[in-house]
Amino acid sequence: MTSFTLDPRLENDSVFICDWNLSHVRLHRNAAFPWLLLMPRRDGMRDIIDLSEPDQEEFLREIRFASQVMKKLYDPTKLNVANLGNIVSQLHVHVVARFDTDEAWPGPIWNSGVSKEYETDRLAATIQMLQQELKDFS
Amino acid sequence: MTSFTLDPRLENDSVFICDWNLSHVRLHRNAAFPWLLLMPRRDGMRDIIDLSEPDQEEFLREIRFASQVMKKLYDPTKLNVANLGNIVSQLHVHVVARFDTDEAWPGPIWNSGVSKEYETDRLAATIQMLQQELKDFS
Numbered sequence: 001m002t003s004f005t006l007d008p009r010l011e012n013d014s015v016f017i018c019d020w021n022l023s024h025v026r027l028h029r030n031a032a033f034p035w036l037l038l039m040p041r042r043d044g045m046r047d048i049i050d051l052s053e054p055d056q057e058e059f060l061r062e063i064r065f066a067s068q069v070m071k072k073l074y075d076p077t078k079l080n081v082a083n084l085g086n087i088v089s090q091l092h093v094h095v096v097a098r099f100d101t102d103e104a105w106p107g108p109i110w111n112s113g114v115s116k117e118y119e120t121d122r123l124a125a126t127i128q129m130l131q132q133e134l135k136d137f138s
Numbered sequence: 139m140t141s142f143t144l145d146p147r148l149e150n151d152s153v154f155i156c157d158w159n160l161s162h163v164r165l166h167r168n169a170a171f172p173w174l175l176l177m178p179r180r181d182g183m184r185d186i187i188d189l190s191e192p193d194q195e196e197f198l199r200e201i202r203f204a205s206q207v208m209k210k211l212y213d214p215t216k217l218n219v220a221n222l223g224n225i226v227s228q229l230h231v232h233v234v235a236r237f238d239t240d241e242a243w244p245g246p247i248w249n250s251g252v253s254k255e256y257e258t259d260r261l262a263a264t265i266q267m268l269q270q271e272l273k274d275f276s
Contacts, residue, residue: 046216047205047209047216047217047219048201048202048205048217048219049202049205049206049209049217056198056202057195057198060194060195060198063186064186064187064194067185067186067187068187071185071187077224078184078185078222078223078224078227079185079186079187079221080220080221080222080223080224081185081186081220081221082218082219082220082221082222083217083218083219083220084216084218084220084246085216085218086215086216086218086236086243086244086245086246087244089216098224105224106224106225107224107248107249108222108224108246108248108249110245110246111245111246111250
């Protein structure tokens with residue numbers, strides 16, 4: 001078992017959805033975009049290429065599944081899948097459903113200044129829906 | 139042999155480096171960032187999950203190699219690896235070497251307004267260096 005500590009900024013910005021073989025999966029608290037975060041549960045990783053090759057392949061499989069679920073649930077104009085990590089270096093991949101009607105479109109969501117808080121009920125419903133779709137993947 | 143047509147905006151913004159098994163590899167003309175573009179040579183693809191599973195695996199292998207070469211050549215603070223495609227929907231992945239000294243840091247490069255033209259000599263030298271490192275991958 002390798003250890004895993006979540007960066008407190010990632011933790012604050014998001015809520016827990018589920019754990020997979022490799023990834024810790026969270027929903028970003030910014031309600032302006034349907035936005036998942038996938039963090040491989042390995043300490044000290046910054047770039048995807050820091051993972052072992054089997055972990056990279058598992059991570060791709062998990063990103064793919066997250067992408068498919070986001071596509072199915074939200075029917076977005078475009079998925080945005082990205083590893084940036086300029087602010088929080090702990091390896092995390094964004095899987096975001098983008099719409100040509102969203103407030104940051106067609107720009108990137110990061111640094112866009114577009115931010116909205118989930119209403120409590122909507123946050124609970126979103127977590128439940130995502131957990132339902134995501135939690136049994138293995 | 140499947141067909142492949144490059145979107146004219148991607149073509150205009152970048153210069154040819156090499157072709158791999160799956161990807162067409164180009165250097166972005168914005169000299170503010172060492173910035174590769176990888177386009178799978180398949181028509182009609184928008185999201186990574188539109189590719190067949192073997193193509194997704196090959197694409198990951200190629201993204202990984204591009205990432206390793208960018209890391210080796212530029213020793214960046216962080217790699218940014220992203221599929222956005224909100225403006226040009228043709229599937230393309232950005233592999234960008236970011237520095238805590240670059241003008242857009244720590245924000246994303248897209249929509250940052252940070253843009254610089256390559257001087258002719260520097261562009262030629264960069265193309266040559268990248269081709270040298272990238273072209274023989276198979």
